[in-house]
Amino acid sequence: MKAAVFYEYNAPLKIEEIDLDKPKRGEVLVKVAASGVCHSDLSVMNGTLPFPSPPAVLGHEGAGIVEEVGSDVTAVKPGDHVILSWRPSCGKCGYCVTGRPQLCQTIGMALLQGYLPDGSSRLHKGGTEIKHFTGVSSFAEYAVVPEAGIVKIRRDVPLEAAALVGCGVMTGVGAVINTAKVEPGSSVAVIGCGGVGLNAVQGAVLAGADKIIAIDLNPRKLELAKQFGATHFVNPKEGDPVTQVLGLTDGLGVDYAFEVIGRADTAVQAYNSIRPGGTAVVVGVAKPDDMMMIPALSLLQEKTLKGSIYGSARPSVDMPRLLELYMNKKLKLDELVSRRIKLEEINAAFEWMEKGEVARSVIMY
Ligand code: APR
Ligand code: ZN
Ligand code: ZN
Numbered sequence: 001m002k003a004a005v006f007y008e009y010n011a012p013l014k015i016e017e018i019d020l021d022k023p024k025r026g027e028v029l030v031k032v033a034a035s036g037v038c039h040s041d042l043s044v045m046n047g048t049l050p051f052p053s054p055p056a057v058l059g060h061e062g063a064g065i066v067e068e069v070g071s072d073v074t075a076v077k078p079g080d081h082v083i084l085s086w087r088p089s090c091g092k093c094g095y096c097v098t099g100r101p102q103l104c105q106t107i108g109m110a111l112l113q114g115y116l117p118d119g120s121s122r123l124h125k126g127g128t129e130i131k132h133f134t135g136v137s138s139f140a141e142y143a144v145v146p147e148a149g150i151v152k153i154r155r156d157v158p159l160e161a162a163a164l165v166g167c168g169v170m171t172g173v174g175a176v177i178n179t180a181k182v183e184p185g186s187s188v189a190v191i192g193c194g195g196v197g198l199n200a201v202q203g204a205v206l207a208g209a210d211k212i213i214a215i216d217l218n219p220r221k222l223e224l225a226k227q228f229g230a231t232h233f234v235n236p237k238e239g240d241p242v243t244q245v246l247g248l249t250d251g252l253g254v255d256y257a258f259e260v261i262g263r264a265d266t267a268v269q270a271y272n273s274i275r276p277g278g279t280a281v282v283v284g285v286a287k288p289d290d291m292m293m294i295p296a297l298s299l300l301q302e303k304t305l306k307g308s309i310y311g312s313a314r315p316s317v318d319m320p321r322l323l324e325l326y327m328n329k330k331l332k333l334d335e336l337v338s339r340r341i342k343l344e345e346i347n348a349a350f351e352w353m354e355k356g357e358v359a360r361s362v363i364m365y
Pocket of ligand 3 (some may be wrong): 096106
């Protein structure tokens with residue numbers, strides 16, 4: 001099959017033919033229909049996000065159609081439409097049974113090493129092993145994934161829209177609805193309005209937030225944020241963003257702030273933008289050695305600083321719900337797609353992302 005293979009850090013992915021083995025026990029072969037190009041893929045390629053070692057097939061925002069199932073698979077059958085979740089969970093551990101599968105430490109450990117749950121890879125080129133990425137690897141025509149990473153969805157949803165739910169939409173909307181549990185009438189700031197941040201903006205709309213302040217260095221992203229429901233706009237190029245947020249909120253700050261870039265300095269901005277009793281949620285993925293400093297005394301104001309992974313998703317419940325909202329025109333997914341591309345154009349998509357030209361590029365297979 002054709003795949004975009006990550007061989008070297010800070011170098012383009014190589015488009016080539018590679019081999020994919022059949023699904024083993026508890027695994028599913030999916031014909032990938034669409035894959036979004038997310039910033040976290042780029043973060044692996046430039047070494048920001050730790051990954052054992054290339055070669056690997058990246059891509060973690062995908063959807064497609066089940067082609068074949070391995071033994072003991074009960075969740076899906078050939079022909080089913082599915083979203084590929086990059087955070088499969090075991091369903092049995094303490095985190096899973098208390099409704100926090102995003103923190104499950106069981107299956108995810110093998111996946112972090114670039115393997116499927118049994119500790120081996122189905123991807124290779126001749127005798128050379130190629131690693132998986134988060135058990136998804138959607139930058140390829142087909143993917144073998146763990147059954148636990150499969151979310152069955154209704155068949156009438158366009159698969160390009162479904163793919164976006166697999167990472168950016170779930171992460172952004174989920175951070176607002178699941179992690180922060182934003183209440184109607186509250187004020188929200190979103191720092192970074194890219195593919196994920198725009199979804200935090202529309203999550204705030206869904207939650208009934210009143211004031212939704214979009215913050216981005218790129219005026220084009222602020223325009224998009226307006227389309228997604230932001231009510232106020234801050235460009236840090238026009239002055240300190242925290243001062244601007246305080247100016248928009250009677251000098252107090254917002255109830256909730258979301259950092260959706262992946263930097264310590266903007267995470268501190270999120271924290272400094274919240275009012276006493278407020279909550280700052282860090283969604284962006286920063287470098288492991290990127291430290292943040294906040295005044296310890298400020299915690300006396302009962303401020304909360306918390307992280308969010310995958311929008312605290314319970315994939316099998318939340319993803320079909322998000323698609324339901326989309327089908328009922330309450331969630332924007334088509335508007336996130338700036339460009340539909342072929343797999344061969346993937347390296348250009350990373351350049352567009354870095355230049356801030358796109359919300360999302362989506363590979364259509
Ligand atoms: N202040 C404000 N906005 C900024 C700043 C800054 N200092 N630096 C970058 N931005 C904006 C960019 O202009 C862009 O619109 O942040 C946005 C980032 O968007 P994308 O590159 O599209 O990234 P996205 O895919 O949304 O991911 C954001 O979430 O899931 C994580 O790993 C992902 O850390 C990444 C983050
Ligand atoms: Zn992602
Ligand atoms: Zn678990």
